[in-house]
Amino acid sequence: MGSLNMPPLDFDAQKTPHIADLRSPQCRNCDIVREIAFCADLSPDEVKRLATVRCHAALPASFTVFREGDEVDHVYSISAGAVKLYKLMPDGRRQIIGFLFSGDLFGLGIDGGYCYTAETITPTHLCRFTHRKLDSLIAEIPRLERRMFTMAVKDLVSAQDQMLLLGRKTAREKVATFLLRLSRRSIQMGLPPSPVALPMSRADIADYLGLTIETVSRTFTQLKRDGIIGLPASGHCIVNDWEALRELAEGG
Amino acid sequence: MGSLNMPPLDFDAQKTPHIADLRSPQCRNCDIVREIAFCADLSPDEVKRLATVRCHAALPASFTVFREGDEVDHVYSISAGAVKLYKLMPDGRRQIIGFLFSGDLFGLGIDGGYCYTAETITPTHLCRFTHRKLDSLIAEIPRLERRMFTMAVKDLVSAQDQMLLLGRKTAREKVATFLLRLSRRSIQMGLPPSPVALPMSRADIADYLGLTIETVSRTFTQLKRDGIIGLPASGHCIVNDWEALRELAEGG
DNA sequence: CGCAAGTTTGATTCTAATCAACGCTGGTGG
DNA sequence: CCACCAGCGTTGATTAGAATCAAACTTGCG
Structure with missing residues (x-):
């Protein structure tokens, strides 16, 4: 395990490419993009447009995608696999915020860094977009904004259910x-x-x-x-x- | 108190108008609208436009605005006062999801009814919009969509902090x-x-x-x-x- | 095979819940 | 005006549910 008090992961020490090294041009135009939840109802052209900004990575289990506090740069979508999001207290106490699966989106956040750590549970395929590119994409396909909003509200509703669970x-x-x-x-x-x-x-x-x-x-x-x-x-x-x-x- | 196992509130029995009786035309064009958080950076014209769709109500303390499960029809913004949002379990156990104050928005939800009950804590002034009118407003002022999204993400971040609090x-x-x-x-x-x-x-x-x-x-x-x-x-x-x-x- | 990590089970402790009583405060009516 | 009452808050005694401490067991892997 070791996620509780592990030193910062050296990505390069792992047997997979550093996720930060993946650039759009290097990504094949695989059809996994279809599985991204927020583009489920896009036209083929729009999907093609989407494919130009996303890039794809296969990650092993127990791989830290980003840490709480890291600068917010990308949004991630799970093509296959499972991811956990968690927060840590200074003494190591941990709260898992959510388990995410195929089709789920994560990496939204406000200024000042991600507010949770994201780590793969099983070997996982991720799609990644920079916030910048996502913004330009939203400008092209305004429907996406509504879709993102709906997803955020859904997450909020789940979070409220979880509060009832944890508190009572x-x-x-x-x-x-x-x-x-x-x-x-x-x-x-x-x-x-x-x-x-x-x-x-x-x-x-x-x-x-x-x-x-x-x-x-x-x-x-x-x-x-x-x-x-x-x-x-x-x-x-x-x-x-x-x-x-x-x-x-x-x-x- | 009595919020735990009270029969459905008879609005008319209270000394204030039923909130459902308030219609836009009856609302004076008070400047309270300026306090609505999501229109903080609107132009005077846009604020005027907003004023045509919102309506305003002064509610006493311990007033139930809507209940978990009620059909979702309106979005509310607090002009002044304090509101609590909560969920109940069948046996009466209660989890308060959030305390809201001046400038806060509530009433977002997915199909199938509000997923929490909203009740005033102190005497409170609320602004109210139908989802329908809000939608048409968003069509006119697309910036609002982004603003709502940002607010939802902020709520989500707070909810995640609360999970850490409740769980650990x-x-x-x-x-x-x-x-x-x-x-x-x-x-x-x-x-x-x-x-x-x-x-x-x-x-x-x-x-x-x-x-x-x-x-x-x-x-x-x-x-x-x-x-x-x-x-x-x-x-x-x-x-x-x-x-x-x-x-x-x-x-x- | 042997080891490390993860899981299960058992014994004990401890934090917060429950049960109970009392005090304060504000509103009501005699 | 004051006594009474209801609702809320505080405090104390005891209990219960989950945490902690500890050890054995299982599983997967080099």
């Missing part, structure tokens, strides 16, 4: 809610609702739900003993009793 | 962070950083910070005993030791 739910309720969210996200990506893929570690889940590793582990075990879920292999979770899980999640 | 901070750290935020907000409104006004009840603070009333009360008392703050009168808090408060807030 018990460990059991938190885990149940988490599983249901991942399941819904699976459906959204065209996968079956169960088994739910859990690409992230227990530590990640704990830092997302405001719990400790041990409590997350115990809660999974407990839900399994209650017959509500099954844990066939690490990284996967079968839901046996949707009704019970839903009721639990809402505190019923 | 101790009671002391939560209260310290809360006081610093209110103080910063005071400055932003042109008021001195201290004394910090606390128009909301202990119950509201508790439901905002993911604590109980008793813990909030005890923590205030403790910070007072430590000489970090003073509590001269209910509703106000003096900060004696900014450095200590800041250090506490960050977990130093």
Whole structure:
């Protein structure tokens, strides 16, 4: 793991190119661009235009894309894979702000640097745009502005749900809610609702739900003993009793 | 109080007009519109145009503007006063999503209804626009779209900070962070950083910070005993030791 | 195979919640 | 005018849920 008190990552030491070395001209015009959520309803011409400003990178797992405080320069879109966004406190306490998957956008921020760190969970394909190019693109295709706004509002709504979870739910309720969210996200990506893929570690889940590793582990075990879920292999979770899980999640 | 399990408010039973009865033509062209944050840099003509679509209402304290689940029809801007936004669980557990003040906007949401309840804390002056009129306004003044987007991103950043607070901070750290935020907000409104006004009840603070009333009360008392703050009168808090408060807030 | 990292399980501690009582304040009505 | 009451806030005693501390187990990899 080592994300908690690791020295700044030396990108070059990793077995992949430094993401900053990728330039648009070097990027092949692959069709992954179609998967970018905010251009889902663009015309072929517009997609082509988009392709000229984006560049694409394949990153390994546990790769830090940018850190909290880094100068904001790019916006990223996930073509495939999974990314976590997190904030750290000076003493190492960590809060994961979100788990992102295929189609999700990140890297928005206000002046003064990114306000979270972004790190891949699994090997991940990213598309990247500079804010400058994105702006000129928006000038060409004004619809994009509305689309970005809608996405920000959606993120805001999710964040508010997460506040309720963190502030008022018990460990059991938190885990149940988490599983249901991942399941819904699976459906959204065209996968079956169960088994739910859990690409992230227990530590990640704990830092997302405001719990400790041990409590997350115990809660999974407990839900399994209650017959509500099954844990066939690490990284996967079968839901046996949707009704019970839903009721639990809402505190019923 | 009674916000937890009150029957749906009968607006007419209150001593103020039902907010839904207010129509644009009836609204005087008061200059309060200038205080709407998202039109701060508009030209006089544009402000005049804005005035034709907004309408204005003075509401008493503890007035429910809309409820979670209500059909989304309007966007609101606070001219003066304070509003809280909250979510409820079926069993009455409550999470306050945010405290809003003069200049703040609320009522954004996605299809399917508002995702929180909005209630005044103090007597409050609100401006209101239908989403429809706001859309036509945005068509006229495209700058507004960017402005709304920026505001949504700011809210998102705040929400992410709140996740860190709820998930990883101790009671002391939560209260310290809360006081610093209110103080910063005071400055932003042109008021001195201290004394910090606390128009909301202990119950509201508790439901905002993911604590109980008793813990909030005890923590205030403790910070007072430590000489970090003073509590001269209910509703106000003096900060004696900014450095200590800041250090506490960050977990130093 | 052996090691390191991640996960599970168990024992104990601790923070904040719960339960309970009391005091303050502001509004109401006798 | 003052007594009463309701709502809010504070304080104290006890409990509970999750954290911490500790150890064993599992998994994946060189």
